Amino acid sequence: MPERRKAQTSAPVFAALGDENRLRLLARLTSGPMSISRLTAGSGISRQGVTKHLRVLEGAGLVRGSRKGKESLWRLERRRLEEAQRSLDLISKQWDESLSKLRMFVEE
Amino acid sequence: MPERRKAQTSAPVFAALGDENRLRLLARLTSGPMSISRLTAGSGISRQGVTKHLRVLEGAGLVRGSRKGKESLWRLERRRLEEAQRSLDLISKQWDESLSKLRMFVEE
DNA sequence: CTCTTTAGCAACCAGATGGTTGCCTTTGAA
DNA sequence: TTCAAAGGCAACCATCTGGTTGCTAAAGAG
Numbered sequence: 626m627p628e629r630r631k632a633q634t635s636a637p638v639f640a641a642l643g644d645e646n647r648l649r650l651l652a653r654l655t656s657g658p659m660s661i662s663r664l665t666a667g668s669g670i671s672r673q674g675v676t677k678h679l680r681v682l683e684g685a686g687l688v689r690g691s692r693k694g695k696e697s698l699w700r701l702e703r704r705r706l707e708e709a710q711r712s713l714d715l716i717s718k719q720w721d722e723s724l725s726k727l728r729m730f731v732e733e
Numbered sequence: 734m735p736e737r738r739k740a741q742t743s744a745p746v747f748a749a750l751g752d753e754n755r756l757r758l759l760a761r762l763t764s765g766p767m768s769i770s771r772l773t774a775g776s777g778i779s780r781q782g783v784t785k786h787l788r789v790l791e792g793a794g795l796v797r798g799s800r801k802g803k804e805s806l807w808r809l810e811r812r813r814l815e816e817a818q819r820s821l822d823l824i825s826k827q828w829d830e831s832l833s834k835l836r837m838f839v840e841e
Numbered sequence: 842c843t844c845t846t847t848a849g850c851a852a853c854c855a856g857a858t859g860g861t862t863g864c865c866t867t868t869g870a871a
Numbered sequence: 872t873t874c875a876a877a878g879g880c881a882a883c884c885a886t887c888t889g890g891t892t893g894c895t896a897a898a899g900a901g
Contacts, residue, residue: 635756636752638751639750643749645744655828671860673879674859676878678859681858692878694877720763778889778890780848781850786889803898803899805848805849
């Protein structure tokens, strides 16, 4: 039962995605690496707030930061990103299987 | 910008998925509708704990419960499930786009 | 009828989370 | 060489979260 164990380890990634501010940060990083103050600009929360969220995303492996002179640039992280997608696909497939099973069940 | 707003509304779903116990519950529901005490059996947490998690999943629209005599049966919910998958695909695609952009950037 | 199973409700608890502010350091621009 | 911009660190705070226990109610089995 390796799939089931895989599904469990993906929980932290989902948890990291489970916040609107963090989703917005990811969306903004979609247009390329960006500094913290840049990210803070339109965010509606404080710089430290943004920093905290970035750390959470980093902890889930979704994002990576590096100091570049005065500022620290953050970018989307490839590897875990793809891993996350794969876990999502796994779960989707599990669900699909379950759906066919469910259809053979009583409807409502 | 409807996509960006879509991504934001999917946060609660991710949050619901962001807990290992809940992922395990979903996995178990994959094999068909199940009662709370049945779900509690191998879970390692109390019945009330399971109930709470089910309520969270229900709040995210991932699961639906119905009283059937003495017991309450819970099953995976189709609609939001598919919606969730679609949001995931959306985000995946956004990320894919961003990846190609990133590749044209400096590597490391 | 009575008793066991199944579950709901409510209170409670410790720890995580999201957010803030204040102060200090580093770096680059003037 | 001085000063503003960009961030890190730490403390603090309120609320949410995951989990528990105890008690009560409803359904079914005997």
